[in-house]
Amino acid sequence: MRRLRSHPYLKLDWTLIVCYLVLVVFGWLNIYSVLHGEGSNIFxxxxxxxxxxxxxxxSLVTAVVIIRWLPANLWQGTAWLLYGAVILLLIATLVLGVSSHGSRSWIKIGTFRLQPAEFSKITTSLALATVMGKYGFNLKSFPNVLKVAAILLLPMALILLEKETGSVLVYVGFLVVLYREGMSGWIITFGFLTVLGFILTIVTSPYLAMVVAIGLFLIIFFFKQEQYFLGIIITAASVALLLLLRWILxxxxxxxxNPMAPEMWLAIITAAVSVVFIVRLLIWFPRRTFARNAFIALLCGISFIVSVEFFYGKVLQDHQRNRIDVFLGLVDDPKGVGYNLHQSMVAIGSGGFAGKGFMNGTQTSLGYVPEQETDFIFCTIGEEWGLLGALAVLALYLTIIFRILILADRTKDAFTRVFGYCVAMCLAVHVVINIGMTIGLMPVIGIPLPFLSYGGSALLAFTVMLAIFLKLVFDEQRILH
Amino acid sequence: MLVLLVIFLVMAVRLFVIQIVDKRYSETAGNNALKYVTVYPARGRILDRNGNTIVENKITYDIMVSPRLVEPFDTLAICEIFNLEPEFVHERFAQYRDNARKIGYGSMPFLKQVSSEQYNAFAEKEYLFPGFDAVARTARIYPVNAGGNLIGYVSEVDRDYIEKHPEYRSGDYAGKTGMERAFEKRLCGEKGYTVYYRDARGRIKGHYDNGAIDKAAVAGSDIITTIDAGLQEYGETLMRNKVGSLVAIEPSTGEILSLVSSPGIGVSQLAEIGKYYKEISENPYNPMFNRTVQSAQPPGSVFKLVNGLIGMQEGVLTRDTWYPCNHGYTAGKVHVGCHYHASPINLPQSVAMSCNAYYCYVLRSILENRKYANVEEAFEKWREYVTSFGFGRKLGSDVPYELGGNVPTVNTYNKLHGKGRWRALSVISLSIGQGELGCTPLQIANLAATIANRGWFYTPHMIKGDETHPLDSAYCVRNYPLVDKEHFDVIVEGMSMSVYGDGGTSHVAQIPGIQMCGKTGTAQNPHGDDHSVFICFAPKDDPKIAVAAYIENGGFGASWAAPIASLLVEKYLNGEISPARQDLETRVKNGNLLYKVPVKKKRR
Incomplete structure (x- = not known):
């Protein structure tokens, strides 16, 4: 007994392991519930x-191998090798891959099919951790930014070429890692504003989006100079004036x-004013970089809105426009594009508080929800296990993610920390996008739910990520003690 | 970390909302696993004022198919039962395949409105065709051969209709014209459903919960019209091969007894509107057009009655005002012709002989009344009187698509002649119901009813009230034109003289044993022969029926309109045509005026 209590593997983080095992088994049961027929056997x-x-x-064997036998420093050492290998695999997929659902992202090996994009998350995380874990790494130096950008953009580009748009989005999660490692918050703000501008342009009107952009610009501009009262007054006055102008136009x-639409007038005027100020600032006040950059940002914002309007109206094809429209709630179309979403929400909604019970779901097992066992596995949970099951799953994910973040913060090793952030963010993005999609908070983007969805590549990839992190943390603790 | 926590919280709340708060999703979930088979209600019947059925239902069947449940079957056997070409079946199934995802486990109509015989043949062999089943529907039948335009047709809703009326589903039927449309809400009833339970493969396992949550269909309510089916049918035979309107109203209630727009749509065409639609819409006389409420035409001499009433009320005319007529009326360059008759004459005689000159004097005296500052003010007053009779505005009847006609305003003439540059003589044709006037036959019939009542009318309507749907209050109030009762007596005297007196223009309308009152009209128009117009009511002292007949290009009022209107009155009051008038009846029934009616070439 004493021997057991002092067994070194008790120092492993068992919270993570138990949560992981519960999710994996639960996922497997749900996959069976969806697909079972009369007299079928789960094995x-x-x-x-x-x-x-x-x-x-x-996956389990791999995890045990990683934790039990493979040395912890193996990963830092081979990070570039693995990264390169997966890049090659991605390229190979583009050439040799199997098409499915309009994307070419599978490599077939026997009866099993492999999805290299899933593994690229591990290797990208490893590579990122290697670069950023170096002593004295600083994101403020330009070569470092370039390195990080290259690590992220290379696999992103390749996955984009495979038309696996969903997986590319996961890389957005890495931005958060960069932020925690010292990247300027302006970049994330800028990204957020971009999305806001896009949605505003489409949902309301380009004119309104521009007014919001100008308003934000003014308020940030004045607040930065600590002229709060003046800032609010000028912003309010300008917004009112611009709205009045549109009404008149x-x-x-x-x-x-009027030969031009009101938004074109506004765009041209704002752009002209911005250019004048930028030139003026460049010539007479080269030190006032914030003012200059703010005007440049405004200029970019206005041109972004104009190009979104153009892109959305002229470039996008009907079915793509449809998807965006359905997501943004501009059209309600339960039989067409919104079919998946509608059926998925019906399935979850019908679960009620305690659900219909294991293997008793009608929506999910009757095949009303497409992709039931992969991207929409959460519907089964919602339907058969109800609110209780769904919240339990959310809680498990939250525990795993927070536990990883806490462990990552505690560690002394920069490599482990960065890698931990990467794992946590990968999981978070997957969970938020996937569950968000099934309950109508996110557009329908096909990415798996970690540990739960059917699909070997994803399960194996997430397991390996988790196992490597466990091993890194475990190793550090063992050495310390 | 905080951001992440907030996001997870939002997801948890959202889950709570869709799983616990919002009941919409759980109900739809039932929809998927349970199969709801719609039970269609019987559409309400339409009855006439005497309780005779004008429209009722017969049972037909729609053959439905759930493509996912269909197993290979004998195409030829299906074709034999329903008398189809195999290509039809293949085509249908090709469509289903194209829309497989949309259809899912739902069912689609395979054949519509199958007869009972074919249904029976199918029911015997239904077990051979899994995935097919039959749904009972009702189709309209029309026991009385009349009133096609009034009733209107029912047809399956199309995409446009569903967009405007989201409570309808593809496969439902709805009234598209006439009463079927106007009273759709009352007639359509409420759909019900039977719920079956499906297993995981979509096979129906049985009646769910022993029918505990089934919903019975609620049949549509019947509608009782004010129409007299027999009279309507008779009116339509009289109007055969003529273009125009024949409207009969019960003066004491405002109930429309018959409303004939000719040519109309036969009830046999209503039943299969899809087949006849092209033919009907290409008919140059436009049978879809309800002339009784939509065609505004000059009323002609019947409008003299209105001017006479206004003159008396204004005090510029009495029963014994005598005016000369020398083959018409001449003042300056203006000349209005008149036929030969005795002269001078008083007001009742002027009605009886329909003297044009007399009413030129009358209108002049109204419009040149010293009471008013100028002709505009007098004209405004005149117009106020005219509209109080229901002219120049929608009467507000329940006949669909009613139009208001036209009574000119001061502005009309200011535009025509210039402000201050017109006078009574400029608008003198209004005195005899010509010029810029446009009245619908319903408005003209309403005038007859108003005179019959000696000064009031109920807004004409064609639906009776019942316990669940009481008559709209608008039809329960008497409307009083701005003319006093005693003046109507003078006009009634004139209308009686028109039928019975010396030189009266309406002698042809005499009916043995009935005191008729009538007034002819001959409306000039730029499209060929004059329109023949007649209004009348009878019996004189206890009016039971008031009629307006408007026969386009029929010539004198006495040639066609008066015989038609008086025959309708006789039929209604006596139930049959007296032997002395049967020759007239034969002449009217066989009369064909279509060739006289100018046909506009339809634009393609």
């Missing part, structure tokens, strides 16, 4: 649930002689 390897069982075994009589 039948000709069926998807049987295959998934094999993948679970493979869109009057019937004015519109009849």
């Amino acid at each position: 039948d390897v000709t069926q998807k649930y049987g295959k998934h069982f094999i993948w679970i075994c493979v 869109s009057l019937e009589k004015v519109a009849a002689v």
Whole structure:
């Protein structure tokens, strides 16, 4: 007994392991519930649930190997090798890959199919951790920024070429890692504003989006100089004036002689003013970089809105526009594009508080929800296990993510810390996008739910990530003690 | 970390909302696992004022198919039952395949409105065709051969209709014209459903919960019209091969007894509107057009009655005002012609003989009344009187698509002649119901009813009230034109003289044993022969029916309109045509005026 209590592997982080195991087994049961027929056996390897069982075994064995036998410093040492290998694999997929659902992201090996994009998350995390874990790494130096950008953009570009748009989005999570490692918050703010501008342009009007951009510009500009009162007054006055201007421009009589849409007037005027100020600032006040950059940002914002309007109206194809429209709630279309979303919400909604019980879901097992066992596995949980099950799953994910973040913060090793952040953010982005999509908070983007979804590549990839992190933390503790 | 926590919290709240708060999703979930089979309600019947059925239902069947449940079957056997070409079946199934995802486990109509015989043949062999089943529907039948335009047709809703009326689903039927449309809400009833339970493969396992949550269909309510089916049918035979309107109103209630727009749509065409639609819409006489409420035409001499009433009320005319007529009326360059009759004449005689000159004097005296500062002010007053009779505005009847016609305003003439540059003589044709006047036959019939009542009318309507749908209050109030009762007596005297007196223009309308009152009209128009117009009511002292007949290009009022209107009155009051008038009846029934009616070439 005493021996057992002092067994070194008790020092492993068992919170993570237990949460992980619960999710994996729960996922497997749900996959079986979706796909089972009369007299089927959960271990039948000709069926998807049987295959998934094999993948679970493979994952567990891999995890044990990583933790038990592979040295912890292996990963830092081979990070570049692995990164290069996966890049090659991605390229190979582009050439040799199997097409499915309009994307070319699978490599077939026997009856099992592999999705290299899933593994690129591990290697990218490793590479990122290697670069950023170096002593004295600073994101403020330009070569460092370039390095980091290259590490992220290379796999992103390749995955984009495979048309796996969803997986590319996961890389957005790495931005948060960069932020925690000292990247300027302006970049994330800028990204957020970009999305806001895009949505505003489409949902309301380009004119309104521009007014919001100008308003934000003014308020940030004045607040930065600590002229709060003046800032609020000028912003409010300008916004009111611009809205009045639009009203005048869109009057019937004015519109009849007006050769341009109101937003074009506004865009041209704002752009002209910005250019004048930028030039002025460059010539006379080269030190006032903030003012200059603010004007440049405003200029970019205005041109972004104009190009979104153009891009959305002229470049996007109908079905793409449709998807955006359905997500933004501009059209309600339960039979068309919104079908998946509608059925998924119906399935979850019908679960009620305690759910319909294991293997009793009607929506999910009748095949109303497409991609039920992969991207929409959360529907089954919502339907058969109800609010209780769904919240339990959320809690498990939250525990895993927070536990990783806490462990990462505690560690002394920069490599482990960066890698930990990467793992946590990868998981967070997957969970938020996937569950968000099934409950209508996010657009329908096909990415798996970690540990739960059917799909060997994803399960194995997430397991390996988690196992490497566990091993890194475990190793550090063992050495310390 | 905080951001992440907030995001997870938002997701948890959202889950709570869709799983616990919002009941919409759980109900839809039932929709998927349970199969709801719609039970269609019987559409309400339409009855006439005497309780005779004008429109009722017969049972037909729609053959439905759930493509996912169909197993290979004998195409030829299906074709034999329903008398189809195999290509039809293949085409249908090709469509289903194209829309497989949309259809899912739902079912689609395969054949519509199948007869009972074919349904029975199918029911015997239904077990051979898994995935097919039959749904009972109702189709309209029309026991009375009349009133096609009034009733209107029912047809399956199309995409446009569903967009405007989201409570309808593809496959539902709805009234598209006439009463079927106007009273759709009352007629359509409420759909019900039977719920079946499906297993994981979509096979129906049985009646869910022993029918505990089934909903019975609620049949539509019947509608009782004020129409007299027999009279309507008779009116339509009289109007055969003529273009125009024939409107009969019960003066004491404002109930429309018959409303004939000719040519109209036959009830046999209503039943299969899809087949006849092209033919009907290409008919040059435009049978879809309800002339009784939509065609505004000059009323002609019947409008003299209105001017006479206004003159008396204004005090510029009495029963014994005598005016000469020398083949018409001449003042300066203006000349209005008149036919030969005795002269001078008083007001009742002027009605009886329909003297044009008399009413030129009358209108002049109204418009040149010293009471008013100028002709504009007098004209405004005149117009106020005219609209109080229901002219120049929608009467507000329940006949769909009613139009208001036209009574000119001061502005009309200011535009025509210039402000201050016109006088009574400029608008003198209004005195005899010509010029810028446009009245619908319903408005003209309403005038007849108003005179019959000696000074009031109920807004004409064609639906009776019942316990669940009481008559709209608008039809329960008497409307009083601005003319006093005693003046109407003078006009009634004139209308009686028109039928019975010396030189009266309406002698042809005499009916043995009935005191008729009538007034002819001959409306000039730029499109060929004059329109023949007649209004009348009877019996004189206890009016039961008031009629307006407007026969386009029929010539004198006495040639066609008066015989038609009086025959309708006789039929209604006596139930049959007296032997002395049967020759007239034959002449009217066989009369064909279509060739006289100018046909506008339809634009393609």
